[in-house]
Amino acid sequence: MCKIAPKIIETTGVHFQTMYEHLGELLTVLLTLDEIIDNHITLKDHWTMYKRLLKSVHHNPSKFGIQEEKLKPFEKFLLKLEGQLLDGMIFQGCIEQQFDSLNGGVSVSKNSTFAEEFAHSIRSIFANVEAKLGEPSEIDQRDKYVGICGLFVLHFQIFRTIDKKFYKSLLDICKKVPAITLTANIIWFPDNFLIQKIPAAAKLLDRKSLQAIKMYRDTFLQQKAQSLTKDVQSYYVFVSSWMMKMESILSKEQKMDKFAEDLTNRCNVFIQGFLYAYSISTIIKTTMNLYMSMQKPMTKTSVKALCRLVELLKKRVISDKKYSEQRLDVLSALVLAENTLNGPSTKQRRLIVSLALSVGTQMKTFKDEELFPLQVVMKKLDLISELRERVQTQCDCCFLYWHRAVFPIYLDDVYENAVDAARLHYMFSALRDCVPAMMHARHLDSYEILLDCYEKEIMEILNEHLLDKLCKEIEKDLRLSVHTHLKLDDRNPFKVGMKDLALFFSLNPIRFFNRFIDIRAYVTHYLDKTFYNLTTVALHDWATYSEMRNLATQRYGLVMTEAHLPSQTLEQGLDVLEIMRNIHIFVSRYLYNLNNQIFIERTSNNKHLNTINIRHIANSIRTHGTGIMNTTYPFERAEKFNRGIRKLGITPEGQSYLDQFRQLISQIGNAMGYVRMIRSGGLHCSSNAIRFVPDLEDIVNFEELVKEEGLAEETVKAARHLDSVLSDHTRNSAEGTEYFKMLVDVFAPEFRRPKNIHLRNFYIIVPPLTLNFVEHSISCKEKLNKKNKIGAAFTDDGFAMGVAYILKLLDQYQEFDSLHWFQSVREKYLKEIRAVAKQQNVQSASQDEKLLQTMNLTQKRLDVYLQEFELLYFSLSSARIFFRADKTAAEENQEKKEKEEEIKTSNGDLSESTVSADPVVK
Incomplete structure (x- = not known):
């Protein structure tokens, strides 16, 4: 690309403004490469390590299978490559080339006509760009402004002249546009660029002016942080209204008598949608990259607002499957035909038309009031013809790869505001935009490693900040609902608020990489696993978990799986076995x-x-x-x-x-x-x-x-x-x-x-x-x-x-009863209790309180001992019944005599009874 610039400069016979614009685009690309390499710390570190490795190869080339004579040419090649690419001097190397012919040919630097034409073209392009910068109709003016700055530096490098007024005009743009995102997370500051590339011009400004320019960035960031929430609300209304218009015009049949009018309306709606996308994309990229570049913390409110803008950027209308490149060519051709131009609006045709109009404007063929409407129409034609590519570029959210720190905050906000859970689809659509860029990675053996790491990181964040929190909250809600009788907590909705988490389970599965994230299935699996494991630990709780399963189905629509575990319906305490x-x-x-x-x-x-x-x-x-x-x-x-x-x-x-x-x-x-x-x-x-x-x-x-x-x-x-x-x-x-x-x-x-x-x-x-x-x-x-x-x-x-x-x-009941133990214990304690009561009566007369307290304690102790002996006696008597030994020795002897008398009576032996009878009176 560096070799193209001198050829363009040498063609001084053709002075087209369009050519200068394309040259500015080329310089923008070179400048972007410099910034990418300058910000790629990992690449620099690895390059240094690689050069150190070569020193080790010098000592023993045979160990690495390299011929020694090839090392020096290879090192020279590396130094050349480092100077051309890795030192961040691609742009500088391009503009510092020798443009004058050394063989007596064209002398570019001394061509005053060319210098004037070059400067005039830069000012003309800048005038068109400046009017649109920061306006709602801005399309690509920021990118052109970068090219203008590059052209201005190139002009100074060739001709060594500075237009002070124009230089200040370039710097004044920093008030409206303090920074420009070149690509992904690469942000460019125009004041730093101009001061660095043209040090002589920096002396024209005083220190206050230079500090004021840097203050603009801080002020811009503060104002943007305050207005982000309002911007989100405004763009939400704008995009919603645009979507309704878009769906309306796509569904409405075209009338042949108003065909041109319908096409014009469609074009206007398409262009308006692109303008919204460009504005939203610019706000997101500039704000995020400024925060990162200036190393300032971003508030949660700002993160949430930016994430909502990302969602708006990924919203889409119903696509028309019949829409094709041929139809776009027809549409462009008809619009061009209406403006007295024929043929399909291809890139080559429009370039030729642009060059032709450049020639016409140089010769003052058109008046200004005639040229302006034509330029407007041509600009619309460019937008419509490249609508698909431009929309894809503006809606591409691959920059989120460098701002993954906002994703956890976004998920926390989605969880807290469950009413709008469907917006998760838009965020994951934006995260998928990072994949194509990673697939072009060449610094790894396989880009799949990079994709796997990215997928793993996103899924871990999603699990931690949404899915796991959702699982725990659902489980907690089910437990508290089943155990409401225990009053474990105060879940008054007027005090703790309410969140309808059931909305998460109405979402369709979210596509991410080669998987579908089904929130309903994830939570259901977690509850099934938890309830099963806990039921195996405590089988007697099976009814509780069964009730929780039913409640999950009724409240959240989760279809649970029965555990099919043996239910412990009997309370048996310690097992008999x-x-x-x-x-x-x-x-x-x-x-x-x-x-x-x-x-x-x-x-x-x-x-x-x-x-x-x-x-x-x-x-x-x-x-x-x-x-x-x-x-x-x-x-x-x-x-x-x-x-x-x-x-x-x-x-x-x-x-x-x-x-x-x-x-x-x-x-x-x-x-x-x-x-x-x-x-x-x-x-x-x-x-x-x-x-x-x-x-x-x-x-x-x-x-x-x-x-x-x-x-x-x-x-x-x-x-x-x-x-x-x-x-x-x-x-x-x-x-x-x-x-x-x-x-x-x-x-x-x-x-x-x-x-x-x-x-x-x-x-x-x-x-x-x-x-x-x-x-x-x-x-x-x-x-x-x-x-x-x-x-x-x-x-x-x-x-x-x-x-x-x-x-x-031991058959010792009779011997034990002969001791009359419990009778003697009863008599002993009753005797002592009566003696204590008698002493209490005596001491109450003498009113000795301490002695009375002692007597009371003694009596209480005796009562307790007597009661315990009585309880033991009753327990022992009851236990004797179980062993058929509940009768005393005297009772057993009496019972034995009675049985003997019954036996004698039944045998007719009445001798004992007659002896004891009264004497018979004869």
């Missing part, structure tokens, strides 16, 4: 309550204690079947438990032997209580299952009835199964297995063997054990009021069950 496997742990960690038939966890690190009652056992039996009821206490486990009783020792906590003995007895009693609960739970489960049978005493045989009716074999088989089920349920509900009697019969012989002779005086240790238990029980209950987690309890009936069981095994 797990308790069986770890019965030794269970009896040591749980306390038994005899009256309510409930086990309570002794201690827990949580804020609650687990409990097990009959309902839990029944539900567990229903889950696993009634077969587990017979595995409650097998002989092997009982034998293992029996051996464990003998293993007494000192605990690390420093408990006494008596404490250990009491705990061991309590654990034995807990096992007995668990056996009782298993039996009760089994009966509860069986009674629930059999409750639909009307009469348990008279159950018909369905198999016989079906056979009598002669029904099919499948029906007979089904009836047989029904009879079997009814038989099992009837047997289970009426089963009277006495588990306690079985346990006594199994272990009693073992306990009464000579090797266990040391247990013959077990009943003697029961009184101190009960005293130890009472003290322990009182201590545990007092810890409840102190909010102490360790050692606090309100029940431990396992001790009473254990004592009752062991006394039955």
Whole structure:
């Protein structure tokens, strides 16, 4: 391209303004290349690294497979390439060429006529450009202004003359146009360019003028930031109105009698749309690139406004599929024919017409009032002929690649203002414009790497700032809606506002690269995955998540997938089989309550204690079947438990032997209580299952009835199964297995063997054990009021069950009753209570308050101890009933005598009765 300029300059025989315009376009391209290379830091860094690599090659060329004699020519070529391209001197190299012929030919620099013609053409072009800059009708004047500045520098470089007035006029443009975007994120400042390329001219301006020019940029940026919101509103109205006009003229049939008028109207609408696109594109590029170039932070309001302008830029009307290049040529030809010009409006024809008009204007063929309408028509013709290319250029948003930082802010705004969610399509359409430029990348092995990185980055931003936030908000809303009874938060719409997030799910899938982003499917998949995983963790919450699925369908239209997980509809607490496997742990960690038939966890690190009652056992039996009821206490486990009783020792906590003995007895009693609960739970489960049978005493045989009716074999088989089920349920509900009697019969012989002779005086240790238990029980209950987690309890009936069981095994009930232990305890505490009451009466007369308080505390302590002994007595008496040992020795002797008398009476032996009868009077 640098070789074209001298040839254009040397053709001094033809002085066309159009030629100067094309020369300005060429210089603009060269200037743009310089700016791109100057701003490409990565390219410079890699070039430096490459040159360093060559130095390493010098030391050992054979290692790299390079001939040493080829290195120096290659280095010279690199230096030449660096000087021509990478030093940012392409434009400078072009204008500093030798334009004068050295062989005595044309002398360009001394041709005053050419110099005057050159300067006149620049001023003429500038006059046309200046009038349009910053106006609504501006089309490409900014690009031409860049070319004019390049031509002015070229003129100075050739002729070394400066028009001071024109130089100031060029700089005054900075007041209206402080910066111009050449391409993508490359921004150009005309004042810097003119001062740098013509240092001599810079001396003509004082320091204030130069500072004022830079102040214009700051002022322009501040004003633009303040007016962006208003500009968005205005352009939104303009573009919407234009779209309606566009759709109207495209759908309306053309009338042959008004064909030219319709074509003119269409042209005007097309041109107006292009003007809107140019203005919007200029605002976006200039504002964004100025912020980046001046390194100033952009407010969220400005980012949102610019993103809305990008959306307007990507809006489109219904396309006419029949619209083609031939039709465009016809349209252009008819408009040209109306203006006395014939032929299709191709680029070559218009160039020839432009050159012809340039010749005509030089010869003053047309008057100014005749030439202006013609120029207007020609300008319209250029726009219409290149409408598609120009619109694509102005609506191209590839510059967003360099301003990806605005995308998160834009997504946050879309999320907060969900009412206008459909605009996401326009933004992603703009983001796709970056792809063609990346596909031309040559600095990577494959442009696909660049595309993959870009796609990954955009998707990560989209997930973080929209999709994931949307998923979390929908899940939160569903949870709070299902748990409204818990009043977890205040969702008063008058306080926290409302967002209709359902609008996101009405969007069509968004196309981006080779994928479609379906917001509805993304959120649905997230909810399905979350609900499934959480349901597997807590199966008892299946109903809650099922309700949340239904609510998601009703409120947001999300069609959820059923989890198809086993639903835990029964509340069974700890599983019976797990308790069986770890019965030794269970009896040591749980306390038994005899009256309510409930086990309570002794201690827990949580804020609650687990409990097990009959309902839990029944539900567990229903889950696993009634077969587990017979595995409650097998002989092997009982034998293992029996051996464990003998293993007494000192605990690390420093408990006494008596404490250990009491705990061991309590654990034995807990096992007995668990056996009782298993039996009760089994009966509860069986009674629930059999409750639909009307009469348990008279159950018909369905198999016989079906056979009598002669029904099919499948029906007979089904009836047989029904009879079997009814038989099992009837047997289970009426089963009277006495588990306690079985346990006594199994272990009693073992306990009464000579090797266990040391247990013959077990009943003697029961009184101190009960005293130890009472003290322990009182201590545990007092810890409840102190909010102490360790050692606090309100029940431990396992001790009473254990004592009752062991006394039955050793057949020592009569010996224990002979001690009259509880009677003596009752008498002892009542005696002490009466003595304290008597002392209180004496001390109340002397009015010694401290002593009275002491007496009151003593009486309260005695009352508590007496109450605890009474409760233990009642619990032990109840436990004895389970083992058929509820009668005292005296009651059993009396009952035994009565039975003997009944037997004698039934055998006719009346000797005893006659002896005791009254004497017969003869």
